[in-house]
Amino acid sequence: MLNRANELLGANWTLHDLRHTAAYRMARDPGLALTDVQWVLGHAYLSTTQIYIPAGRDEIVEAVRAHHHRQTRLAQAPPVPAAGYRAESLNDLFGGVG
Numbered sequence: 001m002l003n004r005a006n007e008l009l010g011a012n013w014t015l016h017d018l019r020h021t022a023a024y025r026m027a028r029d030p031g032l033a034l035t036d037v038q039w040v041l042g043h044a045y046l047s048t049t050q051i052y053i054p055a056g057r058d059e060i061v062e063a064v065r066a067h068h069h070r071q072t073r074l075a076q077a078p079p080v081p082a083a084g085y086r087a088e089s090l091n092d093l094f095g096g097v098g
Helices: 002-009 017-026 035-043 046-052 059-078 087-094
Strands: none
Touching: 002 059, 017 046, 035 046
16 A cells, blocks of 8 residues: 555655654654653653654743743742641741741
8 A cells, every 4th residue: 555655646655654753743742641652652762762852942942931931930929828827827937938
């Protein structure tokens, strides 16, 4: 079947090309864990599967910015005292917690 498709399209694709494309798409799917992709591909080492997820400069910068934004937002949110603790007592003990 692949030979007929290649002839019809004037292409020279192999089963390995199709496997590579599937691996690339699965590895970039945020809904799939990379370890699941590793299992599907039968890779013994996760580092082999990681070959399929080359990150571009823009993707790396965006991921770092998103991480920084999350950390900044978390740092600004004051912790809520657990049930049974008075915010004033925690503030006295730990200085500015509540």
